[in-house]
Amino acid sequence: MSNYQKAIFNETTNTFNVTEFTITDWSNVQVLKGSIKKALEKTSNDIDIVVSFGKKLWETLNPAIKPAQLKDFATLQGKNGYSMPATQADLYFRIIGNDTALVLDQTIHIQEAVAKVAEVAISENGFIYKDHRDLTGFVDGSANPKEEKKYPAALIADGEIGAGGSYVFHQKWIHNLAKFNELPQAVQEKIIGRTKPDSIxxxxxxxxxxxxxxxTDAKHDGVAMKIWRRSFPYGNAKERGLFFISYACDPFRVDIQLDRMLGNTEDGVSDQIMNYSEAVTGGYSFAPSVEDLTTALQ
Known part of the structure; x- marks a missing residue:
């Protein structure tokens, strides 16, 4: 699986941007391709990019390669009154680096490159918070598969359509930190399921x-539904939260976790975290292998 987009697994950066676009002009596929190729030209060697595509756009660019499980995200309604909205976009960029200015330069370059064919649906900046913690104060991503195990969790297997690519899920959460921080630490730990100081x-x-x-620690037919998380905190004086990003070999691995959070499984149990954080966006996309991406943009 050496053909994947390397930035998917880059863990060395500390500043991030995710920008999602909706296509406004589908009339000329070659113009679309040219715009995306231009967007992917790096403004610095010190940043990295993951690009992914919603179902309609990917099938427009590369109709010969149709990953079997690629789909649009649909709004989910939970049994216990919770919900997760769909805000499906067409084109997704995750920009990562260690210099805020360089990440911003690339973000602006991408927006300008696709401006004639696409408009921004959402653009969010993020950062590493303390020692890789969510703004709730708990370490984020502790359950990520380690070392070589991350590749089969995140990438479509060799021999399958879209091999080396990944099913990507983006979901922005807004935290009610004032409400959460009123709770004693012992109660917070019961909500998260880990100790706060040392993430046990x-x-x-x-x-x-x-x-x-x-x-979220789900199994299906005895198989752990592991995914590769690359979420980041974001925040300012008005709004604070987590931009959840996951890469999976099959979107079912994400679906089952979302259903379990919403209480849409046989046990009917919902995730306590949803009393303190609200999902406000949601979209699936496909991050193709480098080879499939090159073919799509020819």
Whole structure:
């Protein structure tokens, strides 16, 4: 699986931007391709980019390669009154680096490159918060598969359509930190399912069934539904939260976690975290292998 977009697994950066676009002019495929190729020209060697495509755009650019599970995200309604909205876009860029100015330069370059064919749906900047913590104060991404195990979790397997590519899910969450921070640390830990200072997973009777860890640590037919998370915190005086990003070999791995969070499984249990954080966007896309991307943009 050496053909994947290398930036998917880059863990060395500390400043980020995600910008999602909707296509406004579908009339000329070659113009679309040229605009995206221009957008992918790096303004600095010190930044990296992951590009991914919604179903309609990918099938427009490369109709010969149709990953079997690629789909648009649909709004999810939970049994217990929670919901997750769909804000499906067409074109997604994740820009990463260690210099805010350079990430911004690339973000602006991308926007200008596609301005004649696409408009910005959402653009969010993020950062590493302290020692890789969410703004709730808990370490984020502790359950990521380690070392070589991340590749089969995140990438479509060799021999399958779209091999070396990845199904990507973007979802912006807004935290109610004032409400969460009113709680004693012991209660917060029950909500998350980990200790706050050192991120040790709770065990046995100490682990509630409705903790975030319990709801997202999913198995199906005995197989752990592992995904590769690349989420980042964002925040300012007005709004604070987490921009959730995941890469998976099959979007079912994300679907089952979302259903478990919403309480849409047989046990009917929802994730406690949804009392303190609200999903406000949601979209699936496909991050093709370098080879498939090159073919698509020819």
């Amino acid at each position: 997973e709770l065990e046995g009777d100490d682990m509630p069934k409705d903790s975030h860890v319990s709801r």
